Amino acid sequence: MSNGFYTSIDNPRYPLVCFDESSKQLIQGTRTPHPMKPGQPAREDFEYQRNGTANLFMCFAPLKGWRHVEVTDRRIQLDYADQMKYLVDVAFPDAIKIRLVQDNLNTHVKASLYKAFPPAEARSILNRLEFHYTPKHGSWLNMAEIELSVLSRQCLDRRIPDTDTLKAEIDAWETQRNQTANTIDWRFTTQDARIKLKHLYPAIQD
Template identity: 50%
Template structure:
């Protein structure tokens, strides 16, 4: 479901920028990635679940133990249908910078440019590289990573959100009590999904956005015209 909120010029600019990235044909030496991260609560059993029986699922006690929170970082390649994830204890600028360094050096060392779609969370900045990585590494990432930010209340525009939805449904829909176990399960999910090269079938374009949101566009342009008239 969409959550659009107030339409501003900044919103439309970011919306169309992301959609234009998706609409571009694949280019040699250029990688297109969608990135997101989200916290996952670790929940453990108070009592050992009863194993399933014929025609009956496993049974678990309604009480559970909270074992803290970890963070899953995920990048999705919209051209190859590959996803790359890590699990960290925290969600900081350092975690973001180190993930991006690992992502580029491990998976895309030869890419001349990486177009990265992400939200504008405070840690998602070039500054994070300079604060937490060697200077030459930070400079290299700044030149190779081209940021494309989704608008505020526009997370639905990020294909990585779709991947997180699949991860939640297919892998994390049960109690997992440790970060190590969650990482093992998530990486197993990643391996299977990558082997099948599952791609997101994205069909929403800038042209469709202008048609779907034509009333919102009109409202914005009306305000712009009124402002121009008031200035005269």
């Protein structure tokens, strides 16, 4: 993966997309919360009911200020393959090649697409994707991880009882972020990378 990706100019024919996933525990209160009053915040009881977890797939194009979050019940190979198909067929249908930044999770492989689709379709999707993996101990180099953190702070930092509510809240957040084309001010330069990630760069002897 090249650190220069994040400081390059957006090319619609070769869009840069960062991909990552996270999870959200679904929690429902067991008692009606006390509403907010003048001089007093809303209060809710500490007791709650767990309603399982949901998976969040994040696709983030930092040079465009665009993101899409898909809520699913799981994150197995078939789900990952569906996200790749979405990127190629729906999000960027006119792209020649999508430069995809992702971590080394075991589902993030070409074999996932061959497991999900007929060989010809899997090959067609993969021909439009160019995989770039972050270092195994450097997932923070993936801007999708940063955008997931923004989502967590701005939208998910509270009790959400079910997937329908979760999808509605995330859709509203996504729409607002995309309308204003929010992006990330990436300040980690190539020179910084050569210092912090010295073990990944070749040593040149005079």
